[in-house]
Amino acid sequence: MIPNWLVQRANLTPNRIALSFDEKEWTFRQLLDEATNIAQKLRTNGLQDGQRIALLGSSTPDMVFMIHGCLLAGLEIVMLNARLTSSELKWQLADSEAVALLLDDQSSFQFTNLSKPILSFSDIHASGKSELSMVDRWLPSKTLTIMYTSGTTGFPKGVRQTAENHTSSALSSVLNLGLTEHDCWLCTMPLFHISGFSILARSVIYGMTVRLYEKFDEYAVADEIQRGQVTRMSVVAASLQRLLMVMEEQNLYASTAFLTMLAGGGPIPVDYLRRARERRLPVLQTYGMTETSSQTATLSAEDALRKIGSAGKPLFFNQIKIDVSANDAVGEVLVAGPHVTPGYIGHAAAVSPTTDGWFPTGDIGYVDEDGYLFIVDRRSDLIISGGENIYPAEIENILASHPLVVEAGVCGQEDEKWGSVPVAFIVSKGKIVESDLVAYCKQHLAGYKVPKAFHFVEQLPRNASNKLVRRKLKEWL
Amino acid sequence: MIPNWLVQRANLTPNRIALSFDEKEWTFRQLLDEATNIAQKLRTNGLQDGQRIALLGSSTPDMVFMIHGCLLAGLEIVMLNARLTSSELKWQLADSEAVALLLDDQSSFQFTNLSKPILSFSDIHASGKSELSMVDRWLPSKTLTIMYTSGTTGFPKGVRQTAENHTSSALSSVLNLGLTEHDCWLCTMPLFHISGFSILARSVIYGMTVRLYEKFDEYAVADEIQRGQVTRMSVVAASLQRLLMVMEEQNLYASTAFLTMLAGGGPIPVDYLRRARERRLPVLQTYGMTETSSQTATLSAEDALRKIGSAGKPLFFNQIKIDVSANDAVGEVLVAGPHVTPGYIGHAAAVSPTTDGWFPTGDIGYVDEDGYLFIVDRRSDLIISGGENIYPAEIENILASHPLVVEAGVCGQEDEKWGSVPVAFIVSKGKIVESDLVAYCKQHLAGYKVPKAFHFVEQLPRNASNKLVRRKLKEWL
Structure with a gap:
């Protein structure tokens, strides 16, 4: 068994500083108090031990309280990437089967037709408190967080991260x-x-x-x-x-x-x-x-x-x-x-x-x-751009869905600022304006995934089994 | 699974100093080399993975090599306390069912009629080497060491200490x-x-x-x-x-x-x-x-x-x-x-x-x-003397076996140097000379367990169920 981190830590060193942001500081006891508060309010909103919740917010103290509050409430947290588009996030929300989305009020995301409740941070703060029986030990196999990572197929996979993994x-x-x-x-x-x-x-x-x-x-x-x-x-x-x-x-x-x-x-x-x-x-x-x-x-x-x-x-x-x-x-x-x-x-x-x-x-x-x-x-043509992982297949899937695109191949190009950026090779069935493609990508893809250049070609390099050979694309650059 | 400590450590930081004694030093790689050497020679002496061996020696580099050598060879080590008497050790050797005793050459212990082989450190050093397939991971439940601790009954118990316990x-x-x-x-x-x-x-x-x-x-x-x-x-x-x-x-x-x-x-x-x-x-x-x-x-x-x-x-x-x-x-x-x-x-x-x-x-x-x-x-009248645990019952058992002792009660007395020392209360059936009792105890008990004073009394304090009340003995002091 693994001790419930924050509960044990606040027992052991309650007066040490846990968090510092701007001019403000919170001790571990204060952090536990804030998180317990949130956990009790999550209960009031019907969220029960073992359920899965999605969380979307930026790196603020309130986000830290929400994270620890969810953990105290026994929830599995789907940590959503705030750099993604609404449509990418909606896909992950559906795939994860999260019971609700916990959304930072400062977030500019607009989710329409979401089939699950959205709870803003201020909704939670405004709720009453319910009784909470806190577990002081976790099973090592308990899932604490889930993070989506794109795979070679272009469909992101939700990775379970357990108490034992993190500890x-x-x-x-x-x-x-x-x-x-x-x-x-x-x-x-x-x-x-x-x-x-x-x-x-x-x-x-x-x-x-x-x-x-x-x-x-x-x-x-x-x-x-x-x-x-x-x-x-x-x-x-x-x-x-x-x-x-x-x-x-x-x-x-x-x-x-x-x-x-x-x-x-x-x-x-x-x-x-x-x-x-x-x-x-x-x-x-x-x-x-x-x-x-x-x-x-x-x-x-x-x-x-x-x-x-x-x-x-x-x-x-x-x-x-x-x-x-x-x-x-x-x-x-x-x-x-x-x-x-x-x-x-x-x-x-x-x-x-x-x-x-x-x-x-x-x-x-x-x-x-x-x-x-x-x-x-790097794994399977992975493009690492400013620390973010980009899988070419995901961008190719979007490009290929454009009505004037026959097929598309994406690879990384070296970049002084970002290490690497994605660029696209397009086989088209008519005249396409590059800015249209950019706009189309921005609708469906996080900004860092939008190709920084488009090259129009007659055909893509393929191997004997007709598989796209992305390293050939690199050679074309 | 837990990494085999020394193998992993020598992989990671081979050149850091592991051990220092007098003017000599050994890096982790050198420590692994020494221990592997020992492990291969233990194999030659027929000692196999999962067997139990007893080890008796003082705190020298050779003892450290033996300990790590036994662990590399997959042996459970019964760590014998060098301050005990031969008869106490023989009891533990029998109880532990260790297949052999690994004995420091510098040790002054003489074991007669021991029903298991004694291998001196120099015997091991003089042996040839056998092949050793070293496991690089341990099950958390694997017993690494066994240490005897006296219980309230006066019979020491061999405590299993696993890879997970130590880690x-x-x-x-x-x-x-x-x-x-x-x-x-x-x-x-x-x-x-x-x-x-x-x-x-x-x-x-x-x-x-x-x-x-x-x-x-x-x-x-x-x-x-x-x-x-x-x-x-x-x-x-x-x-x-x-x-x-x-x-x-x-x-x-x-x-x-x-x-x-x-x-x-x-x-x-x-x-x-x-x-x-x-x-x-x-x-x-x-x-x-x-x-x-x-x-x-x-x-x-x-x-x-x-x-x-x-x-x-x-x-x-x-x-x-x-x-x-x-x-x-x-x-x-x-x-x-x-x-x-x-x-x-x-x-x-x-x-x-x-x-x-x-x-x-x-x-x-x-x-x-x-x-x-x-x-x-302290637990059950435990006497802690210079960091060693002494259970009164163990001493009382020995005293009671003396032909002239009817019954004996032992408790701790405060001592400036050792914190506490054992003292005995004796009901005798004839005249006993104190020095005889000391000599008798020394035959059977480690020196630190021999009572520092003997008080001859008419009867011992007992409760309604005739149980010895040792805190009454303390009041008598």
Whole structure:
């Protein structure tokens, strides 16, 4: 059994600071009070232990209270990505069978014809309280959160993340990064992503402060890191780059109190690592995904330049192996450990994510003679853009639905700011104006998924079995 | 599944220092090499995965290699207490059904008529190596160690300590104490005790150095702590007192690098806490036992004087409750968590240690309004002498077997050096010379269990059901 994180944490260190946002702070006891309040009001709205609720909001204290309130109420939370379009979200809401949508009042989303109730945060706050019998232990297999991740088929799958997944992930991480009583994790990652949610989980498991920002602001971050009030932070390549620009421009250095810059969501350019070292930022490259509730492997700062491009070694409770066929040492990266999802919900519920305990990531890589993991090719043509995963098939499906498009192929193109951006190749059956295609995509796809360029071609590169060969598209660029 | 600690640790941080003793050091890779060597030689001696072996030795690097070698070979280790007498050990050897005894060459023990093979450390070193297929994962329920603890009946029980018990104990502790890459735990506790063994477990789980001493030497310890090469240490009241004397005499202060003095094995006198604070020693009082694979609760240094006498709060994965009967808030302390033993071996194998997951400690205590545990009376007349547990019944059984003793009652008497020492009340059937009784006890009992005083009386205090009332004996003192 795993202790109900926040309940146990508030018992143990009630007066430590749990959350800091702007000028406001909340202790763990205050956080428990806020969350209990929410949980009691969720009950009044008919939400019962074991039910599934969808949550959509930005990274505010109220969102943190809602998350912990849902957990206290025993709900499984479908963490919706606020960057998606209404139609993408409606698809996930239907697939997840969530009983209701909990929606931030600040959200600009308009859902029409939604077949389930929408409860705004203010609806909840305005409700009366019902009695709540709180469980103080969770079964390890209890699903706490569900996050949708796009698959190779283009249909997002809802990934279950259990109490054991999140807890073992936090424990593995602490054995690698260490922990001090002054630790404070700067969170500018969206809370609906595993990168952001895992910071909240570590906070209550470790008794560590989260310094929360609604959005990434490189000036504010540079200031926090220089002052040394924060000791850890998670970034993706794009945000690291923006931070480095400011630190260089203002000639700032990280405080010696700042211990860890965890850099994930795709590879970090070598140039950034060198520049980060100049700024005394200890960058630890990490390899993780939604299905592994955050980090599987992490490269220590001391190895960052010696093992350039490596994603490091597995964390203590995790295992990595390469599925090598033929005589090649390079193959698909397989991952095992208590942090690996037990499975999906909705349309993919019957799909087993693992074989004999091993989760095939789809990424191609190798392990060097010292045991360091190197990723040489991302899973199934995955495009990682500013830390967001984009699967070409999802965009191709939308493009192909346009009346004038015969077929479409999408691949990633290198981009200085975002790492990679999607571009499309179109076979059309008549004249199409590019701006029409952009508008069409924006109706159906999150902004970061809309192709940044459209190339009109006679036909797409296909292999013998008529399968689209996306790496050929890359060569055409 | 839990990773085979040393194998995983040597994979992850092969070049970090694992062990330091005198002027010598071993990295984790070297420790794995030494232990693998031993494991392969244990195989040659016919020792197979899942078998049970007894181990008797003092705290030397060779003992550390033997422990890890046995674990790599998949053996359950019966950790024998080197302070016991041959006859006590023979009893445990028989009860445990260990297939062999692994005996330190430096040991002065002579075992005659032992019905199982004795393998000296040098026998093992001199053996050839056999092939060893090492498992890289353990089932959480796998028994790693067995430690005997005396019960209220006077017959010691062999306590199973599983991979999950030790691992969760180490994880709970790290969430409380924190962890830095410079951490080094000074170990002067016997490795056959959970207090010492748990340091070895933390070392391989955390990737932390153990600075090992064969014996507690207050001058060496004071020097280590002042120089700040070590950051953590475990003590009992008696060793803390000896250390304080030296630090006061030489006017030494703990280095600011020294983070934690974990003080267990019974209550710490308030005077010691005040003096420790003077010497800048951060003393954390802890409450643990063999059946809980080390700490269940720990009092933080910041609360040490505010909550004088408290054993603190439970660690993150643990729970404590008081079994209160009637209207009293004071009652037996019950403990639950993944660190609680699943059971015993040998004669007590059929005894379940827990009821609905709760282990009754036998200790009497209460939890105050802030959630802090206070122990008001030790379990079943337990005498804690210099960190060693002594059960009166065991001594009474021996005394009663003397031809001139009618009956005997034993209780603890306060002692400045040891906290408490056993004293005996004897009803005799003839004149007995005290020195004869001492000699008789020494034949059968470890030195620390031999009563420090004998009082000859007409009869023992008994209650209505004729049960010995040991607290009456205390009043007689």
